[in-house]
Amino acid sequence: MGKLLEVKNLQVQFDIFGAHVQAVRGVTFELNKGETLAIVGESGSGKSVTSKALMGLIPNPPGKIKEGQIVFEGKDLVANTEKDWMKLRGKDISMIFQDPMTALNPTMKVGKQIMEGLILHQHMSKSQARERAIDLLRRVGIPNPEKRVEEYPHQFSGGMRQRVVIAIALACNPKVLIADEPTTALDVTIQAQILDLMRDIQKDTGTAIILITHDLGVVANMAQRVAVMYGGKIVETGTLDEIFYNPKHPYTWGLLSSMPKLHAKTDKLQAIPGTPPDLSNPPKGCPFAPRCPYAMKVCVDQMPAYTHLSETQKAACWLQDERAPKVEPPKTIGVGGE
Numbered sequence: 607m608g609k610l611l612e613v614k615n616l617q618v619q620f621d622i623f624g625a626h627v628q629a630v631r632g633v634t635f636e637l638n639k640g641e642t643l644a645i646v647g648e649s650g651s652g653k654s655v656t657s658k659a660l661m662g663l664i665p666n667p668p669g670k671i672k673e674g675q676i677v678f679e680g681k682d683l684v685a686n687t688e689k690d691w692m693k694l695r696g697k698d699i700s701m702i703f704q705d706p707m708t709a710l711n712p713t714m715k716v717g718k719q720i721m722e723g724l725i726l727h728q729h730m731s732k733s734q735a736r737e738r739a740i741d742l743l744r745r746v747g748i749p750n751p752e753k754r755v756e757e758y759p760h761q762f763s764g765g766m767r768q769r770v771v772i773a774i775a776l777a778c779n780p781k782v783l784i785a786d787e788p789t790t791a792l793d794v795t796i797q798a799q800i801l802d803l804m805r806d807i808q809k810d811t812g813t814a815i816i817l818i819t820h821d822l823g824v825v826a827n828m829a830q831r832v833a834v835m836y837g838g839k840i841v842e843t844g845t846l847d848e849i850f851y852n853p854k855h856p857y858t859w860g861l862l863s864s865m866p867k868l869h870a871k872t873d874k875l876q877a878i879p880g881t882p883p884d885l886s887n888p889p890k891g892c893p894f895a896p897r898c899p900y901a902m903k904v905c906v907d908q909m910p911a912y913t914h915l916s917e918t919q920k921a922a923c924w925l926q927d928e929r930a931p932k933v934e935p936p937k938t939i940g941v942g943g944e
């Protein structure tokens with residue numbers, strides 16, 4: 607698989623009320639053509655800020671990219687002007703947000719909203735764009751698209767609205783689709799339908815997907831690779847199997863323990879005790895150390911380097927140092943366990 611996007615040492619900071627919030631602190635990952643990479647982690651870990659940076663959507667002020675590169679098809683996007691971003695956004699890289707109602711313009715017919723990108727990026731005539739909008743609505747499973755293209759967002763149900771948002775995002779056949787909690791606002795049956803739809807579309811178009819979520823069930827259904835974020839850093843990354851069946855970072859263990867299991871006799875979830883770090887004053891050591899049951903003195907003092915566990919898996923944890931005591935992962939982790 608060829609590399610499509612490379613994010614190198616990305617650092618994003620927000621300056622608010624005299625504080626410097628270091629939301630993303632040196633994130634590095636790559637995205638290959640046609641794959642789905644999930645970025646998981648608790649609220650505030652930096653997932654959304656990372657994905658917004660890839661779309662040139664960090665509000666400035668108060669935000670700025672302090673360092674790093676976002677290399678898309680060989681070109682670094684960090685120095686892009688707003689004009690450069692406008693050429694790219696919605697065409698090469700598209701985004702689906704959590705709440706379809708805020709992503710759509712309530713005063714504009716959905717057909718027109720789909721047509722905008724086609725006219726701007728693909729220089730279609732109005733009637734060509736309208737035909738394509740109808741095709742797209744059909745493609746995302748909206749019945750009677752010839753009629754619905756003339757309707758406004760409030761005339762659609764929540765699930766149908768999210769389908770419209772997906773149609774807009776896919777209109778120009780983007781190479782990268784960023785889906786930020788795309789199903790969180792929807793009920794469970796609709797969630798499954800939308801995820802199926804995204805998978806089908808990916809099969810047809812070969813679009814690479816970055817899926818941002820805190821729901822590991824969604825990850826298991828969708829992703830081939832996973833990056834686990836905590837405190838503005840990627841603490842572990844690997845293939846889906848590596849992260850689910852051979853995780854090495856205690857934070858990943860915590861996330862897996864807090865995931866509902868399919869055949870569980872009890873539905874009690876083990877939330878990770880404690881709170882995430884204050885990113886306006888980030889710790890010098892491992893950000894998870896204050897909540898980690900296995901933390902040693904060195905964890906508080908010094909950020910661990912990545913240990914490469916396989917060609918595809920790495921974790922930033924002092925437990926992987928050869929001098930560290932051997933620790934077994936808790937029995938509560940794993941999909942479909944007791």
Ligand SMILES: Nc1ncnc2c1ncn2[C@@H]1O[C@H](COP(=O)(O)OP(=O)(O)OP(=O)(O)O)[C@@H](O)[C@H]1O
Pocket residue numbers: 620622627629647648649650651652653654655656665668669820885
């Ligand atoms: N516009 C902004 N101004 C100031 N701080 C911000 C802004 N956007 C994000 N942050 C801060 O950046 C940090 C990371 O936030 P981010 O939204 O990326 O987390 P997340 O992992 O996506 O969480 P969630 O799942 O809740 O969306 C947080 O501390 C947040 O308060």
